[in-house]
Amino acid sequence: MLSPLVSRLYPQPAAHPSRLFAILVAALSLTLVACGGGLTVTRVNSAQKKPNNVWVFFTVEKGDEPVGGLTADDFKIYEDGELVSKFESKQVIQNPEVAAVMYTMLLLDFSGSITEAEQADALVDAAKLFTERVGKTQKVGVYIFDGSEKIHSVVPFTESQGSVEGGLEGLRKYKPKDPSTNLHGAVVEGVRELKKGLDKDKKPLKFGTLVVFSDGTDRANRLTRDQMKDELGKDEYENYEMFAIGVGAEIQKAQLEDIGKDGTELATDQAKVKEAFEKVAARIERHMKRFYLLSYCTPARKGIHEVKIEAISKDPEGSGHVEWEFNSDGFGPPPDCNPNAPPVFELKASAPSGDSGGGAKVEVKAGASVK
Incomplete structure (x- = not known):
């Protein structure tokens, strides 16, 4: 760095316009990253079961307002950083009242x-x-x-x-x-x-x-x-x-x-x-309307895996995600995975995001009444 005296004696040339443009683009990119997203996705509970079913119950909000009306296609599922194809995941949104x-x-x-x-x-x-x-x-x-x-x-x-x-x-x-x-x-x-x-x-x-x-x-x-x-x-x-x-x-x-x-x-x-x-x-x-129950079939067959569910909304515009880990030891057909199978959750009041604790597990009957 030049001393103040040297700077006065030998002024530096003005930055080239292309360099200034690059700096502005970089600054704008940082601003966009900081302002992106906007949705808050909060895991309430999650579970997994053989053959290779995974369920997650969560909420989607923007600020203090709930985000409703999202479909299965509005969510992307990542395992260990890799996108799971919708063909493979067979992902569906089940009625939250089932669980x-x-x-x-x-x-x-x-x-x-x-x-x-x-x-x-x-x-x-x-x-x-x-x-x-x-x-x-x-x-x-x-x-x-x-x-x-x-x-x-x-x-x-x-x-x-x-x-x-x-x-x-x-x-x-x-x-x-x-x-x-x-x-x-x-x-x-x-x-x-x-x-x-x-x-x-x-x-x-x-x-x-x-x-x-x-x-x-x-x-x-x-x-x-x-x-x-x-x-x-x-x-x-x-x-x-x-x-x-x-x-x-x-x-x-x-x-x-x-x-x-x-x-x-x-x-x-x-x-x-x-x-x-x-x-x-x-x-x-x-x-x-902020509650969602997402069910999918994981391609994992062994070990601990990190899942990320990304929600993408068009109205209101925004995105957000939630992450957690699950154990897939012993997973794999037969039988084939049915994404519409009823979930298995811990028998407890709503749990905030984080790993689920111990407790008795309850399998929700598929015939649960839905209004």
């Missing part, structure tokens, strides 16, 4: 401030629209709370819309035994009840959503705000989604966000309650 179950709990505030202000009818109407919409893709349970220590079951988790509507109709004339508001305690009871319902289901992959509606702050003080937040922060609820809907001037957005880590809606008056419920229902519907 996974989704439960949503609607937890409604029916304390004295709701019933005495004659707001029950508007709340029931909004809840009916919500359950009708969300119930098309998952099991829905409806529970209520007031100032009592325990929440009250209106309709346990079910796929029957008629049962949900009948239970909600009965709330129009409901009178709370304790008119106070046990919001913190109800949220804790609600998420525990949601987990209990999911734990009873035999499908290996379980996803829960808690939607809480309230018009005020916790007045009963049975549990503190910090106790509620500590419960919701436990690892066992890490993959649960939680939404909160508030109405009226009493409740604050910060209080809602303590509960609704995945989204909140604040209605300023009763006229906007239905709209708030519809927005949350729409978000749950969109989130459902």
Whole structure:
């Protein structure tokens, strides 16, 4: 490098235009690489089984928005860095409901401030629209709370819309035994009840959503705000989604966000309650579309192999990938690999990306109901 004195005495010639062009092209290329991709692909679980089946359950998102509608042709499969031909892989997208179950709990505030202000009818109407919409893709349970220590079951988790509507109709004339508001305690009871319902289901992959509606702050003080937040922060609820809907001037957005880590809606008056419920229902519907169950036949016959699944989307435009390893010892026909075979997954709640731990394995029956 020339010293400042020498540089002044002997100025360097300007860079040749072709060299400047090359520098600009290189800089632009680096920028494109840094901005490329855009999709987040997250492995939930994966499995493999003889003769040579491989399954992976994952989500595809861009930012906070789910990416739905991808087909088997929108994915590329690499093993040990080499592209596996679609002719050889026979890759297919199976219905996620074959291996996974989704439960949503609607937890409604029916304390004295709701019933005495004659707001029950508007709340029931909004809840009916919500359950009708969300119930098309998952099991829905409806529970209520007031100032009592325990929440009250209106309709346990079910796929029957008629049962949900009948239970909600009965709330129009409901009178709370304790008119106070046990919001913190109800949220804790609600998420525990949601987990209990999911734990009873035999499908290996379980996803829960808690939607809480309230018009005020916790007045009963049975549990503190910090106790509620500590419960919701436990690892066992890490993959649960939680939404909160508030109405009226009493409740604050910060209080809602303590509960609704995945989204909140604040209605300023009763006229906007239905709209708030519809927005949350729409978000749950969109989130459902991010799940994929990809099945393929691996050409590997022995040893540990690294798999990369690349997702390529045209709308929204972007790509992303997920990687993991599997053991193919003893693989190979006969019989021939059937990519439509039901998957074998660990019997556990949704597992974030990473190697699966131990546990009992469950083979999902091909006859699982699909709506």
